[in-house]
Amino acid sequence: xxxxxxxxxxxxxxxxxxxxxxxxxxxxxxxxxxxxxxxxxxxxxxxxxxxxxxxxxxxxxxxx
Amino acid sequence: xxxxxxxxxxxxxxxxxxxxxxxxxxxxxxxxxxxxxxxxxxxxxxxxxxxxxxxxxxxxxxxxxxxxxxxxxxxxxxxxxx
Amino acid sequence: xxxxxxxxxxxxxxxxxxxxxxxxxxxxxxxxxxxxxxxxxxxxxxxxxxxxxxxxxxxxxxxxxxxxxxxxxxxxxxxxxxxxxxxxxxxxxxxxxxxxxxxxxxxxxxxxxxxxxxxxxxxxxxxxxxxxxxxxxxxxxxxxxxxxxxxxxxxxxxxxxxxxxxxxxxxxxxxxxxxxxxxxxxxxxxxxxxxxxxxxxxxxxxxxxxxxxxxxxxxxxxxxxxxxxxxxxxxxxxxxxxxxxxxxxxxxxxxxxxxxxxxxxxxxxxxxxxxxxxxxxxxxxxxxxxxxxxxxxxxxxxxxxxxxxxxxxxxxxxxxxxxxxxxxxxxxxxxxxxxxxxxxxxxxxxxxxxxxxxxxxxxxxxxxxxxxxxxxxxxxxxxxxxxxxxxxxxxxxxxxxxxxxxxxxxxxxxxxxxxxxxxxxxxxxxxxxxxxxxxxxxxxxxxxxxxxxxxxxxxxxxxxxxxxxxxxxxxxxxxxxxxxxxxxxxxxxxxxxxxxxxxxxxxxxxxxxxxxxxxxxxxxxxxxxxx
Numbered sequence: 001x002x003x004x005x006x007x008x009x010x011x012x013x014x015x016x017x018x019x020x021x022x023x024x025x026x027x028x029x030x031x032x033x034x035x036x037x038x039x040x041x042x043x044x045x046x047x048x049x050x051x052x053x054x055x056x057x058x059x060x061x062x063x064x
Numbered sequence: 065x066x067x068x069x070x071x072x073x074x075x076x077x078x079x080x081x082x083x084x085x086x087x088x089x090x091x092x093x094x095x096x097x098x099x100x101x102x103x104x105x106x107x108x109x110x111x112x113x114x115x116x117x118x119x120x121x122x123x124x125x126x127x128x129x130x131x132x133x134x135x136x137x138x139x140x141x142x143x144x145x146x
Numbered sequence: 147x148x149x150x151x152x153x154x155x156x157x158x159x160x161x162x163x164x165x166x167x168x169x170x171x172x173x174x175x176x177x178x179x180x181x182x183x184x185x186x187x188x189x190x191x192x193x194x195x196x197x198x199x200x201x202x203x204x205x206x207x208x209x210x211x212x213x214x215x216x217x218x219x220x221x222x223x224x225x226x227x228x229x230x231x232x233x234x235x236x237x238x239x240x241x242x243x244x245x246x247x248x249x250x251x252x253x254x255x256x257x258x259x260x261x262x263x264x265x266x267x268x269x270x271x272x273x274x275x276x277x278x279x280x281x282x283x284x285x286x287x288x289x290x291x292x293x294x295x296x297x298x299x300x301x302x303x304x305x306x307x308x309x310x311x312x313x314x315x316x317x318x319x320x321x322x323x324x325x326x327x328x329x330x331x332x333x334x335x336x337x338x339x340x341x342x343x344x345x346x347x348x349x350x351x352x353x354x355x356x357x358x359x360x361x362x363x364x365x366x367x368x369x370x371x372x373x374x375x376x377x378x379x380x381x382x383x384x385x386x387x388x389x390x391x392x393x394x395x396x397x398x399x400x401x402x403x404x405x406x407x408x409x410x411x412x413x414x415x416x417x418x419x420x421x422x423x424x425x426x427x428x429x430x431x432x433x434x435x436x437x438x439x440x441x442x443x444x445x446x447x448x449x450x451x452x453x454x455x456x457x458x459x460x461x462x463x464x465x466x467x468x469x470x471x472x473x474x475x476x477x478x479x480x481x482x483x484x485x486x487x488x489x490x491x492x493x494x495x496x497x498x499x500x501x502x503x504x505x506x507x508x509x510x511x512x513x514x515x516x517x518x519x520x521x522x523x524x525x526x527x528x529x530x531x532x533x534x535x536x537x538x539x540x541x542x543x544x545x546x547x548x549x550x551x552x553x554x555x556x557x558x559x560x561x562x563x564x565x566x567x568x569x570x571x572x573x574x575x576x577x578x579x580x581x582x583x584x585x586x587x588x589x590x591x592x593x594x595x596x597x598x599x600x601x602x603x604x605x606x607x608x609x610x611x612x613x614x615x616x617x618x619x620x621x622x623x624x625x626x627x628x629x630x631x632x633x634x635x636x637x638x639x640x641x642x643x644x645x646x647x648x649x650x651x652x653x654x655x656x657x658x659x660x661x662x663x664x665x666x667x668x669x670x671x672x673x674x675x676x677x
Binding site: 071138 | 148149152153158162164330334335336421423424425428429430434435442540553554556558562563626
């Protein structure tokens with residue numbers, strides 16, 4: 001059974017940090033790509049828009 | 065088609081009764097799933113096959129599951145060219 | 147390996163902690179509402195009171211009354227019965243919640259034998275620390291010292307018990323690892339706090355009812371305040387999160403040169419919602435689970451460090467009693483994990499209430515729980531928001547960053563990542579609010595009788611059960627927190643990203659955003675109505 005086989009492979013339970021390859025998690029950073037700039041700036045932009053709307057509408061904001 | 069997907073510490077593994085696919089990256093895994101679907105007679109009549117992969121959260125350590133009980137489900141859409 | 151994949155929308159209703167928090171929370175909440183028909187089935191819940199070894203003549207603090215059933219004070223129909231329970235209420239609470247949580251553990255397929263063992267030890271440790279923490283030397287506030295025959299006390303209020311519970315937990319977690327390991331089956335801080343948050347929803351709904359008992363006007367002030375917290379919390383959360391995440395992402399990528407997926411997971415983990423976000427984001431960007439696991443191991447430790455440092459800082463340095471809800475909301479935005487945040491909120495609540503009372507010599511008294519509610523409100527919004535953010539990230543990652551051909555992100559992901567305990571929290575709050583404004587006539591005399599029966603039921607829930615589950619959370623948090631984790635070399639770089647990100651970026655931004663939306667919010671003064 002495939003189900004049983006899986007059990008042996010992952011030791012019958014969940015993963016643990018000690019049992020895993022961790023080097024490629026911390027090393028080997030990819031070069032920064034334009035999409036990341038877009039994502040970061042986009043997120044900041046939405047934050048500012050929500051901030052302005054929020055300051056305007058939320059009755060407890062410092063504008064009131 | 066529906067598969068259960070897990071990560072065994074090294075590879076992504078997607079499986080169901082009798083079939084199993086492995087890949088170091090998801091791309092590798094997807095290639096194998098696609099190849100299987102396109103060759104399998106079960107899906108010969110279908111133009112488009114949606115392969116659901118449900119992550120088995122049992123892989124996540126038990127102490128962590130109380131915080132978030134869902135890793136991901138993904139769908140791979142396999143289309144026949146002709 | 148058991149199959150814990152989420153295949154249908156209702157998957158997990160019996161197998162996930164998240165849902166079990168709803169069942170435990172709403173179960174006892176609905177039970178309490180039977181009081182409307184005169185049936186009191188919740189008054190057995192045990193509650194501590196301050197005590198001393200030698201109470202002064204005519205004073206307070208008899209040790210035989212250190213624990214009592216809340217029904218002895220609040221029940222309308224079974225007061226005498228609950229009065230008779232006294233210390234036995236501890237046992238009643240142990241058995242009833244033991245059975246309820248064990249049913250949960252059984253459904254979640256945990257090791258039931260180990261759970262019962264762990265539950266028993268954790269429960270009685272909780273009671274012991276609760277008892278010690280309520281010695282008047284720790285807990286009595288200045289105005290009350292003389293009642294216990296004391297000339298000096300630490301004036302920590304209920305906070306003493308919480309600190310003690312955390313210390314006991316940390317000692318077990320760090321020095322008695324064998325025992326800690328045995329207790330893990332029942333040391334579930336997140337499950338306990340989610341349950342407590344459902345009870346907190348009841349508290350939020352009960353607040354107007356309680357204050358309406360003092361004066362009609364105060365009741366309406368309180369209901370308005372809860373709405374204000376609701377909206378301010380929602381906006382502050384979205385703003386803060388959308389600043390936090392890209393900030394940490396950029397710091398991890400540009401300064402610490404981490405790979406994209408690790409940076410994304412760290413961004414969420416450090417940002418606000420800790421472990422739940424680390425798992426959700428890890429799944430969203432299709433990172434190997436190990437990334438989430440590593441980040442989570444760090445998150446829990448750092449969250450406890452914040453829990454130790456921040457409430458004291460917000461009480462004694464800034465914003466103190468001037469802007470209590472800024473402090474509360476800032477906790478919600480900066481302390482990772484629901485457990486540590488709610489715990490920190492509760493500490494801040496007790497510290498600040500004790501401080502304002504001392505500062506004004508008893509002229510100002512704040513109702514308890516509002517500061518806790520402000521810390522939890524931002525947190526609840528974050529927990530809801532992370533599901534949506536993870537969905538957005540998943541689409542960006544799958545369609546743009548990695549561009550995997552043929553992959554499609556199903557919208558059902560939002561529901562699977564939705565924190566279900568929030569449903570319990572809002573249900574309890576809104577239901578009580580509806581009763582208050584509907585048949586309760588906003589606290590006008592026509593509704594008084596109904597509101598009184600609601601009070602008899604809800605107080606044991608919002609006060610007794612909530613505090614008990616807070617205590618369980620404090621102890622369990624300590625038990626699962628192993629400070630040695632920070633030293634493990636494989637985490638090296640991440641520990642530093644975390645440190646820099648948290649103290650130089652997250653906490654300052656959290657305080658600013660909390661200030662922008664909560665500055666000037668006032669907690670009603672109830673000094674004139676309490677003895």
